[in-house]
Amino acid sequence: xxNLGNPLTIAQQEALGRLMEGITPEQTAWIGGYMAGFAASQxxxxxxxxxxxxxxxxxxGVPVEQLPGKPVITVLFGSQTGNxxxxxxxxxxRLIVNGFPAKVEGMGNYKVAQLxxxxxxxxxxxxxxxGDPPDNALGFHEFLFSKKAPQLEGTHFSVLALGxxxxxxxxxxxxxxDERLAELGASRLLPCVECDVDYEEAxxxxxxNVLALLQQDTSNSDEVQRNPAFSILTPRITPEAPSGLLSxxxxxxxxxxxxxxxxxxxxxxxxxxxxxELSIADSGIAYEPGDSLGVVASNWPQRVAELIESLGLxxxxxxxxxxxxxxSLEQALLKDYEITTLTRPFLEKYAQLSESAELAHLLxxxxxxxxxxxxxxxxxxxxxxxxxxPGLAASQFVSLxxxxxxxxxxxxxxxxxxxxxxxxxxAVVRYESHGLVRQGVASxxxxxxxxxxxxxxxxxxDNPNFRLPQNPxxxxxxxxxxxxxxxxxxxxxxxxxxxxxxxxxxxFGDRNFNTDFLYQREWLEHRxxxxxxxxxxxxxxxxxxxxxxxxxxxxxxxxVYSWLQEGAHFYVCxxxxxxxxxxxxxxxxxxxxESGQSHESAIETVKALQADQRYQRDIY
Numbered sequence: 023x024x025n026l027g028n029p030l031t032i033a034q035q036e037a038l039g040r041l042m043e044g045i046t047p048e049q050t051a052w053i054g055g056y057m058a059g060f061a062a063s064q065x066x067x068x069x070x071x072x073x074x075x076x077x078x079x080x081x082x083g084v085p086v087e088q089l090p091g092k093p094v095i096t097v098l099f100g101s102q103t104g105n106x107x108x109x110x111x112x113x114x115x116r117l118i119v120n121g122f123p124a125k126v127e128g129m130g131n132y133k134v135a136q137l138x139x140x141x142x143x144x145x146x147x148x149x150x151x152x153g154d155p156p157d158n159a160l161g162f163h164e165f166l167f168s169k170k171a172p173q174l175e176g177t178h179f180s181v182l183a184l185g186x187x188x189x190x191x192x193x194x195x196x197x198x199x200d201e202r203l204a205e206l207g208a209s210r211l212l213p214c215v216e217c218d219v220d221y222e223e224a225x226x227x228x229x230x231n232v233l234a235l236l237q238q239d240t241s242n243s244d245e246v247q248r249n250p251a252f253s254i255l256t257p258r259i260t261p262e263a264p265s266g267l268l269s270x271x272x273x274x275x276x277x278x279x280x281x282x283x284x285x286x287x288x289x290x291x292x293x294x295x296x297x298x299e300l301s302i303a304d305s306g307i308a309y310e311p312g313d314s315l316g317v318v319a320s321n322w323p324q325r326v327a328e329l330i331e332s333l334g335l336x337x338x339x340x341x342x343x344x345x346x347x348x349x350s351l352e353q354a355l356l357k358d359y360e361i362t363t364l365t366r367p368f369l370e371k372y373a374q375l376s377e378s379a380e381l382a383h384l385l386x387x388x389x390x391x392x393x394x395x396x397x398x399x400x401x402x403x404x405x406x407x408x409x410x411x412p413g414l415a416a417s418q419f420v421s422l423x424x425x426x427x428x429x430x431x432x433x434x435x436x437x438x439x440x441x442x443x444x445x446x447x448x449a450v451v452r453y454e455s456h457g458l459v460r461q462g463v464a465s466x467x468x469x470x471x472x473x474x475x476x477x478x479x480x481x482x483x484d485n486p487n488f489r490l491p492q493n494p495x496x497x498x499x500x501x502x503x504x505x506x507x508x509x510x511x512x513x514x515x516x517x518x519x520x521x522x523x524x525x526x527x528x529x530f531g532d533r534n535f536n537t538d539f540l541y542q543r544e545w546l547e548h549r550x551x552x553x554x555x556x557x558x559x560x561x562x563x564x565x566x567x568x569x570x571x572x573x574x575x576x577x578x579x580x581x582v583y584s585w586l587q588e589g590a591h592f593y594v595c596x597x598x599x600x601x602x603x604x605x606x607x608x609x610x611x612x613x614x615x616e617s618g619q620s621h622e623s624a625i626e627t628v629k630a631l632q633a634d635q636r637y638q639r640d641i642y
Contacts, residue, residue, distance in 0.1 A: 095124040095236070096140040098132060100147035100159025100195065103314070103430070103640075104485045105221070106184050110146040113229050120233060130158035130633050134165045138172040143208070144232060145199055148184040150641070151598045153191025157632050157639055158487060163195065166202050174208035181214040182228050184221055187365040187424075190394060192216070211235050218367075220425045272428045273345075275318045275479035276305050280472050281443065291537035294450040295505060296469050297434075300478055303442035307481075309433055311512040312488035312640065315444055316428035318479035319467035325362070325403065326355045332406045339416040344425045351416045359423040362401045362463060366393070369405065371422045378409045399455030429464035430483060432595060432640055434508035436515035444480070447508035447540065488593070488640045494522030497590040499582065501605050503531035503560070503571050506596025507540055509640060513593075514544075518553050526553060527585065531560035531571040556581075571601070572608035582609075583616035591636045598641035609637070 095117050099110035107128065114126035129147070137143075148156055155163040165171060181203070183196020193216040200214035212235070215228040270276040282299035300315075309315075330337050330351060337352040344358035355361055366385070373381035384393050402423075435445035450469045451462025472478055490513055491498065500510040507530055517526065528545065532538035538561070539545075548554035558578060562568040575582055586592065594605050606628070614624035631637035 093122075093142045093236075094140075095122050095142045095144060096136075097124060097126040097144045097146070098129060098162075099126070099145075100129040100156045100162065101487060102148055102150045102156035102158075104483065104487060106146045106148040106156070107486060109182065109184075109221075109225050110144075113144060113146065113232070116229060116233060117236075120237065122236060128158050129156075129162035130160075130635070132162055134162065134170075137166075138174065138177075141177050142211075142236075143177060143179040143203070144211075145179065145181045145196075145203075146184070147181065147196050147199060149186075149189075149191065149193055149195040152189065153194030155195045156487075157637075159195065161629060161633055163199070166199065166206075171202075171206055174203060174206040177203070177208040178211050179203050179208050180210060180212040180228070180232055182225060183214055183216045185216065185218065187218045187367050188363045190366075190390065192218075192366070218365075218424060219427045270305070270307060270481045272316055272318060272481055275316070275428075275481045276302065276307060277477040278302055278305075278444070278480045280468075280474060280476050280478055283469065283472075283474070286447070286540045288537035292533060293538065294452070294469070295538075295540060296448045296450060297541075298446040298448055298468055299435075300444050300446070300480060301442060302444055302480075307444075309437050309444065309482045310484065311433070311436055311490055311516045312485050312509055313433050314430040314483045314485060314640075315433050315446060316430055316481045316483050317446075317464045317468065318428045318481075319426075319464040320357050320471075321355060321361055321426065321463060322461050322466060322471075323356065325401075325461070326352060329355060329361055329403045329406065332403055332410075333414065333416075333419060334410075335414075335416045335419070341416045341420045351420070354420055358426055359420055360426045361403070361423065362460075364397050364400055364402060364405065365424070368402065368422055368424070369393075372405055372409070372411075375414070375418070375422075376409045376411045381405075381409060399453075399460070401458075401460065403458070404456060426463075428481070430642075431464075432506075432508040432512075433482075434511045436512050436519055438519045439515040444482075445511075447505045447511070449505045485640065487635075488595075488638050489635075490516060491524070491591050493524070494520060495524045497525035497527070497555075497585050497588055499527045499529070499585055499590050499592045500595075501529045501571050501575070501593065502595045503529075503601055504538075504596060505540070506594075506601070506640075509595050510593070511541055511544065514548055514553060518548075525555040525585070525590075527556040527558075527590075528554060529558050529560070529571045529574050531562065531569075531574070533561060533563040535559070535561045535564055570604065572604040575605065575608045576611060579612040579615055582612050586613075586631075586636075589636075591638070592631065593638050593640075595640040596642075602639060602641040 097110045097114045097117070099106045101107040101110075110126055114124050117124035147159060150156060181196050181200040183193035183200070185193035185196070193214075196214055196216065200210075204210060212228065212231055215224055217224045278300035280298070281301050282297065284297045286295045286297050287293050327337075335351060337350065339351045340348045341351050341354050343349045343354060349358070369381060370385060372378075373385060383389065384396060431446045431448060433444055434447045435443060437444075446468070448465050448468050450465045451460070452466070453460050468478065488509065494517065498513070500507075500513065502508070502510045507528075510528060514526065516522075517524070526548075530540075530545070532540065539559070545554060545557055549557050558574045560569045560571050560574050562570055592609065594602055596602060610621065610624045610628050613619060613627050614621050617624070617627070619627065628637065
C-alpha cells in the first residue's frame with residue numbers, strides 16, 4: 023500500500039532507511055548525483071516524441087538514453103570473484119551520473135553479434151590461475167579469437183586488466199583482449215591499464231582518464247548545456263562503496279570478536295584445519311551463501327624481526343605508511359606491507375638496486391622456467407639474505423613492497439541461520455623450505471595469534487558468480503574437497519533454514535577418513551534427516567590407489583548426468599590448478615559418455631552450463 027504523502031512503499035522506505043544508516047557525506051553526495059541523472063533520464067522518456075532521445079536496449083531490457091552528441095558506452099566485464107564486476111558497475115554509475123548513456127554487461131551474457139555495433143567499449147577483466155579468463159568470459163574470449171570475430175574499425179575501446187603479479191601470466195587475459203581488439207581494427211582510447219592486487223588507485227585513475235576523454239569529445243553537446251541534471255560531475259565510485267548496509271571494507275574493516283577456534287582435523291592428521299566463528303552482532307553486516315570474508319591480518323612478528331635483522335636496519339626508523347603519514351619500520355612490516363609473497367616486480371626493482379648480475383640473469387625473458395623454479399618456497403627474506411644491499415635505507419626498502427592485502431576465505435555459514443556470526447574453514451599453512459620455517463599470513467593469524475575474544479578486522483566480499491539457484495526446488499551438485507567444502511556448509515544451512523525442497527548431492531574428498539573428514543557429524547546428520555540426498559567421499563591416502571573427487575564423479579556418471587538433465591546446478595570450490603581442472607575434465611567425460619555426444623560437443627554443452635550459470639566455480 024502506497025502512502026500518498028510519501029510515494030515510497032513501506033518496504034522501499036525500510037530499504038532506504040537501512041541504506042542511509044551510517045552513510046558518509048561523500049557517499050550521500052554521490053547518491054544525490056546518481057539520482058539526479060536517473061531522474062533526468064526518466065524525464066527524457068516523457069518528452070514529446072520529436073524531442074525524445076532514441077532508446078538503446080540493453081541485454082537486461084533496460085533502455086539506455088541515446089542523447090544528442092552522447093555516444094552509448096558499453097561497459098563489459100569478465101569476473102571470477104566479483105572484483106571486476108564491481109569496478110565495471112562503478113564505472114557504469116559514474117558514466118550515468120556524468121550524463122552518458124551507458125550499459126553494463128557480463129561477458130557471459132553479452133550477445134557477440136552486438137560487438138560490431140558497439141562503438142565505445144570499456145572492458146574490465148580479471149585473470150585467474152595461469153593466465154586463464156574468468157569462467158563468465160570464456161565464450162566471449164573464444165569468439166574474439168575466432169575467425170568469426172568482426173572487423174572493428176570505428177570502435178573505440180580501453181581495457182582495465184586485473185591480476186596478481188605473483189603469478190607468471192600477470193593480467194594475461196586483459197592483455198590478450200587489448201591486443202586482439204586492436205588487431206581487429208579498433209582504436210584505443212587509452213592504453214591497457216594493468217592492476218595488481220592493490221588495484222583501487224590504478225582503477226580510479228583509469229576511470230578518471232576515460233571520463234575525461236569522453237567528456238572532451240562531447241563538451242559542446244547541446245544536451246549537456248540544456249539539461250542541468252546532466253552537468254559534468256566527478257564523484258568517486260570505488261569498490262569500497264557499500265554493497266550492504268554499512269561501508270565496512272578493507273580500508274574500514276569491522277572488528278569481529280573471535281568466538282570459536284576449533285580443530286576440525288583429528289589427532290595424527292598431516293594437516294591442521296580450524297573452524298573459526300566470529301561475532302558480527304550489531305554490525306549491520308549481512309552476507310549470502312557463496313560470499314567470502316576478507317581478513318585483514320598482520321604479518322608474523324618473528325618473520326618481521328628476522329627481516330629487519332637481515333636488512334641491518336633500525337626497527338624504529340620512520341618509513342612511509344601504506345595509508346599515509348609515517349610509522350616505524352617494525353609497524354609498517356607488521357601491518358602495512360607484504361613481506362612474504364615474491365613477485366616479479368619486486369625482484370626487478372631489487373635487482374636494479376642490488377646490481378646483482380645473477381638476479382638480472384634470472385629475470386631475462388628466456389629464463390622464465392628458471393625464475394618459476396626459483397620462486398617456489400621462497401620469500402622476500404631469502405632474496406635479502408642472498409643479495410644484501412649495503413647502505414639500503416628503510417624507506418627505500420618499503421618502497422619496493424606492495425601493500426599487505428586481506429586474505430579471502432569462503433564463508434562457511436548462512437546469515438539466515440547465524441545472523442550474529444560468520445564462520446570460516448581455515449587450513450593453517452606451515453611448512454619448511456630452503457632452511458626456513460614458513461607460515462601462512464592469515465591462517466596462522468587466525469589460528470594462533472588472535473586470543474579468545476580477541477578482535478579480527480573483517481569485511482564481506484560478495485561473489486555474484488557463486489550463488490544458489492533462485493528456485494529452491496532446483497537440485498544442486500557440490501564438489502568441495504578439503505576446505506573447499508566451506509561454502510557448501512553455508513549452502514546446506516541456507517537451504518535447511520529456508521525449507522528448500524531441492525535435492526542436494528555433495529562430493530567431498532581429503533587425505534584420510536579418520537582424521538580429515540571435515541564436518542563429518544554435520545554431513546551425516548544432514549544425510550540422516552534427508553537434507554543431503556547423496557554423499558560421496560574420496561580419501562586419497564586410505565587406499566594404495568589414490569582416489570579423488572573426480573573419480574567419484576566418473577563412477578556415478580549416469581546419476582550425475584540424470585541430475586543435470588533435471589536442471590541441477592553444478593558447483594566446484596577449491597584448488598584451481600589441479601582439482602578444478604580435473605573435475606572440469608571429468609564433467610565433460612560424464613556428459614560425453616551419458617549423452618552419446620562427441621568430446622567436442624560435450625565441451626560445448628559444459629560451456630553452455632557455465633553461460634547459463636548452472637556450472638559455477640569458486641576456485642583459487
